[in-house]
Amino acid sequence: MVRLRFGPAGKPISFKGPMVKVPQFLKSIGLDAFEYEAVRGVRIRKEQAEALGREAEKFDISMSLHAPYFINLSSDKKETIEKSKQRLLEAAKVAYYMKARVVVFHPGYYLKYTPEEAYAKALRALKEVEEEIKSLKLKGVMLGAETTGKKSELGSLDEVIRFAQEVDSVVPVIDWAHIYARSCGTMVTTVDSVLSIIGRIEREVGEKALKPLHTHFSKIIFKEYGEKEHVVLSSKEHGPDFEVVCRALLEVGVDTVVISESPILEQDALVMKKIYEELKKKLGK
Template sequence: MKPDIRFGPAGRPMGYKGKTTQVCDYIKKVGLDAFEYQATYGVKISKQSALELGENAAKNDILVSMHGPYYINLCSQKEDTIKKSVERLVQSAKAGEWMNSYRTVFHMGFYTKYSPEEAMKKCKDAISELLEKVEALGINNYTFAPETTGKKSQFGSLEELIEICRSFDNFTPTVDFAHMHARSGGIIKTKEDYAKIFDKIENELGLKSLHCHFTKIEYTDAGEKKHHILSDSNFGPPLTPLLELISENGFNVTLICETPYLDIDALEMKKEYSSILRG
């Protein structure tokens, strides 16, 4: 069976002015096939609207994911912050189930004064609490997808996320290649660099599918600074080697565009991928 490769925007497309519940009509019309709903400032969508979005996505064969709120820190030094973070993730999972989101993406938090090992323990304790609450509410259709982070002060290296996903059911990583590039000081340059990431995920988690984000990124010694458009050649990581690898490695891949041009650049990504397939 041919791998399922999809492209779409992180949030409302630039050219779309209608209701969020009908956005997948537009996404299908322009030639894309994925959509990441952004609940970055809180899960505010109603049940009815979420159900309508899910129906609209199914009608158009658009794969929906959700990005949970930014205000999440599962390794905070403040127990109240962890409690609120868990509740926001519960809300995200509930809304995600309504809209039939296949992934709930989120950032796990900041180390603050904790060592990486201490932060890992705090995160695992919080996730255990999260899963208890999700189960108690009867939420069944969910997959939490913690995202690789772009700042060195954040919990969320690929190694840390693999450990989290190995430890809990219904967890799988979101790989943000730009974040990994920025966090490492610009390490992603070739197809082989991308292959190491895919191989690590396959070897350590047994996965042959990947939800991921892509943008060109500016960074400092501390990590991520600013997202840039796809055509900005001054910044990495490079797109073409990634698309070449995806065309070869048999993974199912959903690639969400996080450049400032969202759907415009997502379509450029899909066009380049199609060109690679044609040879």
């Protein structure tokens, strides 16, 4: 039976206790996933990460980790690429300690390069990070190349699928809002459009991307350049529509983690869970 898990990107806004108690809190309100945000740098100690992992296991919370934003694997500066690789590796170590399967990261920017040139630079860097991960025996940790929201960023759907095809330890992370914004609202608009994305991942990447499929969701404001700002699910004038995505996931039967990147984090994660449960009952899934 298909299962969707829901949780926030970062510490729940309604929770004032220590980070180690987040899994217990999420369980108490009915959520079952948590993405630890290391977006400003990896600042959690090994012992703290291990304690968080134990608590997550105890309360059946699926863990992931978002690596620092300061990663650009396609930079024109060698020093920037080396620092980016180090940040990604540090994130992978912490993910291993907290038993997080996926380390979500943004690959980089095109800058002065063509998309193909930028992709090639990032691919080389990712393969080097993968070798380090193997040498450190960080078993079970996958690097999650996220679909990015701006047209200036490396990370189109095509590119994250290619990374996952060419690097064993890379899986695509599907940010539905980013795909919607990057396409200026032309993708993630119908069940069929979502099914086509999932179908590509199934065919072109395969099983490693679906154990489970790791996704982000919120509504989003976009301009001609792509992503501008994430907004709450109750925003009627913005997309995408979570019910559309949820219907597709239920139809295809793929186990999925849905991380809420809404400004109201866990509150909208609960809204999405309610939509999922109602649809599941309605569709007899």
